[in-house]
Amino acid sequence: MTLVKIDKQDWAEGLAAAAEAYRLYGPVKQKDYHQFKALDKGELPDLNLVNTRLSPKALLFPQSENMLEYSLDESREDHHIMKAVVRDLSPRAVIGIRPCDAKSTLLVRLNFDTPDVKDPYWLEAHEATTFIGLACDTPLSTCFCTAAGCGPYHEEGLDMLVMDRGDTYLAKILSDKGKAFAEAAGWTMNADDAAAFETGRQAAEGRIVATIESDNLAAADLLALHGAPFWDDIAFACINCGTCTFSCPTCWCFDIQDEVHGSAGVRMKNWDSCMFPIFTVHTTGHNPRSNKTQRVRQRFMHKLKYFVDKYDAGIMCVGCGRCVRQCPVNIDIRRVCAQMNRFKTADACAVQS
């Protein structure tokens, strides 16, 4: 592990130098909210933020991404032949990603990188990307990362972690990708202040006030939890919009669509949401999750039970709090998880009898 010190006066210059070799992305304020976007030449990421409105998952898994293209023009020799869309996979760097969002890439990878199936779109984009994280010294009251397997100085998923020390940044290089980026940016002033990270981490973790209870989920009986009596109450307020799933850094579901304009067609991948009734409609017209309670239960059971059981990697949540803050009707995953975590199979029997 190498530590480098970056004078804030040299920050813009370093990024400009790195931009020669990398496409830079970072948070920028658009209207009322911060969003990750490709930075224009000379544009700096705005690091004065807590969380972006949407998570940066779209950088690897765009809301709408063309995968294949084709022509229906029969006068062409290659008509009706699906061809891979040429994508820009030149190196890029995401500046200012939060540790919780970086950790989410590990969880999403479990879906896109399996022994049997490897999603080239996500994997190639991930391979091309260097993640420069910004340690989170001012968490929100809805941040519960420390209870969700990461934290404000968590390093998993990052190539470099930067902490703000007033006039300077202190950066911890965590991988070869991080090292290469530091060299490209000219950030080579070695520092030996490892204790600063530890002090910063402890102080930041001390500011996290929210939590999520999940210690009993793995041991809970899956079918009993599925049949628990609280789902109608939890689901009642839900309007079945896609806000929670779209803002979530770990929700990975997508739908595939063909769109044709004239004779030119594309096969695209769009974010989908288990909250939408059509998510599960079969070609027969049958919908196995036709009512709201079934859909809400699916979302929480997937994140907090099926995922826990299948991957043994904790809950499918990094505690960023976006769904809590953005849900139009204030359905709060912390509250739901507590109910699931405290649920005893005996309660279900008592209700059923």
Place this chain on the structure above:
Amino acid sequence: MLGYTEKIKAIAGRLLKECAVDMVIGFRKGTLPMMNEPCFATTPEAVESLVWDSNCGINLANYLTDRKEKVAVVAKGCDSRNIVTHIIENKIKRDQLIIIGVPCSAMIDRRKISRMVAGEILEVSETEATIKVKTADAEALFDKAAVLQQNCALCTHRNPVIYDELVADPVAEQTDIDRYADIRDIEALSATEKRDYFDDLLQPCIRCYACRNACPLCYCPTCFVDESKPQWVGKGQDPIDVRIFHFLRAYHCAGRCTDCGACERACPVGINMRLLTRKLEKDCQEEFGWEAGLSLDQRPALDVYKTNDPETFIK
């Protein structure tokens, strides 16, 4: 409005105890400042969680659609107008309902308040006329009138138009309200300016459909944007598809929308799509003298033909 909670609990508890209804639909306190959660109570004990304050902006008529039970519902002015529309459109029967009317003194705009304060808001409390906001290291006091949701600031039907019980005496209705100043500004734009204006308005849309789903009017079994046989609208982020969704949805609400503001409140990216529905509301008022949801005895403007309907648009 501060004493409403206790009255709502008392009425709800009585209705459940007398078995007059199977459930009461209201709000419970949210887990975040300025947020309450729609909820239901089926036992007299459960009514203890019901609350009423200036954060009940979600329209509870949306939770009545196609219900089979006998239901009591807490309804402010706009909710009651949507209940009228629901009854007219056969989405619920009048005799299934006990409407607990709430004379409303307006809901506060959580986004506006967040913009007016530096730092995260940790606590919000209210009196009849003021809103007090606390952050980690500061406190701010606002006149409630200055931080209302825009639809509430423009509202001329704060009292329920239909109810079985009323939790308090009616409040004074606002008069001399110019509901359409911003709409006229947009009408005055050139076609190109309008296009740019709406492009900018809708640019942040992520197609989560929170606006549609928070709306009591949007109850189609399959919305046109979800229909796949045939598929009317592309499902990606093409700006034309995004615009088609918003414009067509607004047209589907023409002559039905009560400007309850649930759509704008629900939007996670802060789009004021009420500009679209209010333009159509204005047209309905100017062309047909129609305001939605005021009477069970009148068919909505776009539901009937009258010989004196304007026809100047037919060339």
